[in-house]
Amino acid sequence: MEFKISKELIQEVKELIEVKNDHKLEVILNDIHHADIAEILDELDFDDATYIFKVLDSDKTAEILLELEDDLRENILSRLSPKEIAEELDELETNDAADIIAELSQEIKAEVISELQDVEHAKDIVDLLRYKEDTAGGIMHKELVKVNENWNVLTCVKEMRIQAENISRVHSIYVVDDEDRLKGRLSLKDLLTTSTKTAISDVYIRKLNYVNVDAEDVEVARIMQKYDLEAIPVVDELGRLVGRITIDDIVDVIKDEADQDYQLAAGISQDVEADDSIMELTKARLPWLVLALLGGFITVRVLGLFEGAMLEHGNLFFFTPLIAAMAGNVGVQSSAIIVQGLANDTLSGSLFNRLIKEVSLSLLNGIILASILFVGSHFFLDVEMVIGLIVTIALVSVIVIASLIGTFIPLLLDKFGIDPALATGPFITTSNDICGILIYFSIAKMILGF
Amino acid sequence: MEFKISKELIQEVKELIEVKNDHKLEVILNDIHHADIAEILDELDFDDATYIFKVLDSDKTAEILLELEDDLRENILSRLSPKEIAEELDELETNDAADIIAELSQEIKAEVISELQDVEHAKDIVDLLRYKEDTAGGIMHKELVKVNENWNVLTCVKEMRIQAENISRVHSIYVVDDEDRLKGRLSLKDLLTTSTKTAISDVYIRKLNYVNVDAEDVEVARIMQKYDLEAIPVVDELGRLVGRITIDDIVDVIKDEADQDYQLAAGISQDVEADDSIMELTKARLPWLVLALLGGFITVRVLGLFEGAMLEHGNLFFFTPLIAAMAGNVGVQSSAIIVQGLANDTLSGSLFNRLIKEVSLSLLNGIILASILFVGSHFFLDVEMVIGLIVTIALVSVIVIASLIGTFIPLLLDKFGIDPALATGPFITTSNDICGILIYFSIAKMILGF
Missing domain, CATH: 1.10.357.20 (SLC41 divalent cation transporters, integral membrane domain)
Incomplete structure (x- = not known):
C-alpha cells in the first residue's frame, strides 16, 4: 500500500502554482506524506519547487528537505534566507539539522546557527557538528530520554512524559548518575508494570550495550546487528551519555557500505549516482x-x-x-x-x-x-x-x-x-x-x- | 563496547566440557550474550558444540540457534530429537521458528510440529510456513499487539499488558474491528497520556501504512525506508491483520539484496560464502x-x-x-x-x-x-x-x-x-x-x- 504520484496530480499542482492558489495547494499537500511530496518536487522545476516550499508550514517542509535529492535541496536552500533555513532546522532532529548545516557554505553556516530559536536545540546541533561523519558521533542524535538513578518511578514517568514530547521513538529510557554518566537502562514496558514508589536504582538494568563517540559507524552497525538492537547509547571519554543511535540511522550506514563495495568492484572510486553531473x-x-x-x-x-x-x-x-x-x-x-x-x-x-x-x-x-x-x-x-x-x-x-x-x-x-x-x-x-x-x-x- | 572472545575462554570451555563440569559451564555461559555464545560454538568441534547445547536452557539455546552458521546449525539439529527441536522452537518468535522448520527434512518437519507444546504458537508457525520466502508473508511474524476498536483505553491497557508479555518490542498497537480487519493504530505514548475511559475509536490514528501479505520483500523494504517506519502491519486479501514486519527483519532484506547485486556483478550466481563447500x-x-x-x-x-x-x-x-x-x-x-x-x-x-x-x-x-x-x-x-x-x-x-x-x-x-x-x-x-x-x-x- 503506497501512495502513487499520478501525472494528473503533478499537473494540478503546477496549475495551482501558476494561479497562486496557495490555500488549495496546502489542502492537497497536507494530506500527502512528506516523502511523497519530495518526489513531487523532484518532478517540478526549481522555481515551482521553491514556491511550494514557501507555501507549506516549516514542520512539513523541514521533513521534505531531508527527502530531497541533493541537487534540488542545495538549490532550494540557496533560495532561502538564513532565517528561513533556521526555521526549517528548528523543526528537525539534531542530527538531521547538523547534516544540513554541514552542507552549507562557511559564511551562511554561522548566520543560520545564529538564527536558531531554540537555544538548547542549537547547542545540541553545534555540538554534533564537531564529530566526523563516519563515526558514532557523526550519526548519533541528541534526542533521548534519560532519568537519574536517584529518582523513583513516579518522578521518572513525569520527567519522561516531558522529555518524550519531542522524541518520535522512545525505545529505551537511559539511567544516568549525577555526573551524567551512563549507568543502565529502563524499558518502557517495565515502567508500565512497576509500582510508582519504587526507586529507579532498584529496577534499572545495569547491563547494556553502548558505543564510544569515536567508534566507526560500520562498527556500530555491526554491533547493533549482532546484538539485534534498535537503539544504542553513545558515551564520551568520561562515560557520559552524549547521544543515541537508532536502527534507522544504521540502515543507511549498512546500505552505503554495501553500495560502496559494489562501486569499488565496478571501478568507481566515489559515491556517484546516474543523475550526477x-x-x-x-x-x-x-x-x-x-x-x-x-x-x-x-x-x-x-x-x-x-x-x-x-x-x-x-x-x-x-x-x-x-x-x-x-x-x-x-x-x-x-x-x-x-x-x-x-x-x-x-x-x-x-x-x-x-x-x-x-x-x-x-x-x-x-x-x-x-x-x-x-x-x-x-x-x-x-x-x-x-x-x-x-x-x-x-x-x-x-x-x-x-x-x-x-x-x-x-x-x-x-x-x-x-x-x-x-x-x-x-x-x-x-x-x-x-x-x-x-x-x-x-x-x-x-x-x-x- | 563489545564482548571479545579470548583464546583462554575457549580453552576453559573445552576443559569444562572434557571434565563434564556442567554447572560451571552454565554459570560462565549464562553471563554471555547468545550472539557471542554462537561465536564460541563456531570455534568448537560439532561434538563439543552439541554438548553445550544440551547443557544450557532452551530459552538460551533457541536464541543461539538463530545466530549459528548454517552448517553448524544443521549439524546440531541433526543430533537433536524432534522433541528437543520442538522445545527450542517453542521459545522462538514465530518467523524464526518457521525459518528453522523450513530447513528441516520433510519427515522430521511433521514430527517436530506435532511435538510443539504451545498450540497457538504452533498454529501461527504452520500458518507462516505457507508463504513464499521473499514475500511479506515470508518475513513477517505473528507477534503483535492488537486491540478492538470498540474497547476503551482501560480495557486496552489491560489487554495490551497480557499480549505484550511475549513481545520484545511493541512499537505500535494495531486497532482492528470485530472481523479482525485492520482499522488503524495507537502509539504506546498515546496510551500513556490518554484518560482511561476514552473509547479507542476516539483516539486511534486511522491513517497508517500497511502491506499485503503477497508483497515482495524488497518492496516492503523500500516502503519502510521511504516512510521511515520501524514496523509495518501485514494484511491478507480481506484486509485482516495477519502479521507484522519490523525494521530488523528489513535490515536483512536490504543487506541480502545489496550482497546479491554485488555477487552478480562479480559473476557469482548464487548466494555463497567463502566458507561454503x-x-x-x-x-x-x-x-x-x-x-x-x-x-x-x-x-x-x-x-x-x-x-x-x-x-x-x-x-x-x-x-x-x-x-x-x-x-x-x-x-x-x-x-x-x-x-x-x-x-x-x-x-x-x-x-x-x-x-x-x-x-x-x-x-x-x-x-x-x-x-x-x-x-x-x-x-x-x-x-x-x-x-x-x-x-x-x-x-x-x-x-x-x-x-x-x-x-x-x-x-x-x-x-x-x-x-x-x-x-x-x-x-x-x-x-x-x-x-x-x-x-x-x-x-x-x-x-x-x-
Whole structure:
C-alpha cells in the first residue's frame, strides 16, 4: 500500500502554482506524506519547487528537505534566507539539522546557527557538528530520554512524559548518575508494570550495550546487528551519555557500505549516482580507467616480448583476449567472495587451509573449463592440436594463479588496514590480465621453443 | 563496547566440557550474550558444540540457534530429537521458528510440529510456513499487539499488558474491528497520556501504512525506508491483520539484496560464502565462467578474421588485451551505475537524455584516455605513428560503444522484468570484449587496408 504520484496530480499542482492558489495547494499537500511530496518536487522545476516550499508550514517542509535529492535541496536552500533555513532546522532532529548545516557554505553556516530559536536545540546541533561523519558521533542524535538513578518511578514517568514530547521513538529510557554518566537502562514496558514508589536504582538494568563517540559507524552497525538492537547509547571519554543511535540511522550506514563495495568492484572510486553531473561522474570513473590503461601498456610490452612467435604460431595471439578475460573473471569472483567474507566477518580457518581450498576449487573449475576449451579449440576454433594443448594447459594454470591473486591480495590489504574492496574490479582484472598473458606465452614458449 | 572472545575462554570451555563440569559451564555461559555464545560454538568441534547445547536452557539455546552458521546449525539439529527441536522452537518468535522448520527434512518437519507444546504458537508457525520466502508473508511474524476498536483505553491497557508479555518490542498497537480487519493504530505514548475511559475509536490514528501479505520483500523494504517506519502491519486479501514486519527483519532484506547485486556483478550466481563447500562454490562460479569462455571462443574467431594483418602489422595484436580490458571496465562502470540507480529508484529523465549524457561522458573520458594512449604508444610502447593513431581512434570508439552497451542492456532487461544486475560482470565484459575487438580491427582494416 503506497501512495502513487499520478501525472494528473503533478499537473494540478503546477496549475495551482501558476494561479497562486496557495490555500488549495496546502489542502492537497497536507494530506500527502512528506516523502511523497519530495518526489513531487523532484518532478517540478526549481522555481515551482521553491514556491511550494514557501507555501507549506516549516514542520512539513523541514521533513521534505531531508527527502530531497541533493541537487534540488542545495538549490532550494540557496533560495532561502538564513532565517528561513533556521526555521526549517528548528523543526528537525539534531542530527538531521547538523547534516544540513554541514552542507552549507562557511559564511551562511554561522548566520543560520545564529538564527536558531531554540537555544538548547542549537547547542545540541553545534555540538554534533564537531564529530566526523563516519563515526558514532557523526550519526548519533541528541534526542533521548534519560532519568537519574536517584529518582523513583513516579518522578521518572513525569520527567519522561516531558522529555518524550519531542522524541518520535522512545525505545529505551537511559539511567544516568549525577555526573551524567551512563549507568543502565529502563524499558518502557517495565515502567508500565512497576509500582510508582519504587526507586529507579532498584529496577534499572545495569547491563547494556553502548558505543564510544569515536567508534566507526560500520562498527556500530555491526554491533547493533549482532546484538539485534534498535537503539544504542553513545558515551564520551568520561562515560557520559552524549547521544543515541537508532536502527534507522544504521540502515543507511549498512546500505552505503554495501553500495560502496559494489562501486569499488565496478571501478568507481566515489559515491556517484546516474543523475550526477558529467564532471562528477568523470572524477569517479577516470582514476581506475587510467590505472587499467597503464596496465594495458604493460600487456602490450609483455606481448612484444613474444613477437618471435608471430611468424610461425600467429594464432597463439588469437587467444590472448580469452586467457586475459578468464583470468580477470576468476580473479574478480575470488576477490568478491573474500571481500564479502571480510565485510560480514564470516571468514574462519587458517591461511594455509584457505590456500589449499582455493587451489582445489580453482583446479576443479580450471579442469572443467580447460576441457571445454580443448574440445572447442578442436571442433570450433580449428587450430592445430598443439596450440589447443597449450591454451588448455595455460588456462588451468592461469585460473589457479588468478584465483590465488584474487584471494590473497584482499586479505593482504586487510592485514595492512587498507580497504580490501580496493582489490576488486579494475585492479584485480588488470593485474590478472598481465599475469595471465605472461603465463600463457611462457608455457607456449616452453612447448614450442620459439 | 563489545564482548571479545579470548583464546583462554575457549580453552576453559573445552576443559569444562572434557571434565563434564556442567554447572560451571552454565554459570560462565549464562553471563554471555547468545550472539557471542554462537561465536564460541563456531570455534568448537560439532561434538563439543552439541554438548553445550544440551547443557544450557532452551530459552538460551533457541536464541543461539538463530545466530549459528548454517552448517553448524544443521549439524546440531541433526543430533537433536524432534522433541528437543520442538522445545527450542517453542521459545522462538514465530518467523524464526518457521525459518528453522523450513530447513528441516520433510519427515522430521511433521514430527517436530506435532511435538510443539504451545498450540497457538504452533498454529501461527504452520500458518507462516505457507508463504513464499521473499514475500511479506515470508518475513513477517505473528507477534503483535492488537486491540478492538470498540474497547476503551482501560480495557486496552489491560489487554495490551497480557499480549505484550511475549513481545520484545511493541512499537505500535494495531486497532482492528470485530472481523479482525485492520482499522488503524495507537502509539504506546498515546496510551500513556490518554484518560482511561476514552473509547479507542476516539483516539486511534486511522491513517497508517500497511502491506499485503503477497508483497515482495524488497518492496516492503523500500516502503519502510521511504516512510521511515520501524514496523509495518501485514494484511491478507480481506484486509485482516495477519502479521507484522519490523525494521530488523528489513535490515536483512536490504543487506541480502545489496550482497546479491554485488555477487552478480562479480559473476557469482548464487548466494555463497567463502566458507561454503568446494561443490557449492563451483556451482555458483562455474556458470558465468563457462559463458565467458564461450564468449572467448568468439573473440578467437573474430581475431581470426583479421589474420591477414599479422604479416605486416603484427603489433596490432599486441593491443587486443588493452582494448578488450578498457571496453570491459567502462562497460562494468556504466552498468553498475544504472543497476544501482534502478535499485535505489533514483533514475529520472528520458531515455534520450540518458543517451546524450552517456555519449558526452564517454567521449570526455575516451578522449582523455586516448590522449594518454597516444603519447604512451609513442614514447613508451615504441610503435609506428599510424598504429598509435589507430589504437587511439579505436579506444575512443570502443569506450563510447562499451558505455552505451553498459547503460542500455540493464535498462532493457529491467523493462522486460529481468533482474538488471544480470547484465553486470561477466556478461558485460564478455560482450564488450567481442565488440571492442571487432571495432578495433575494423578501424585498423579501414586505415591500413589489409
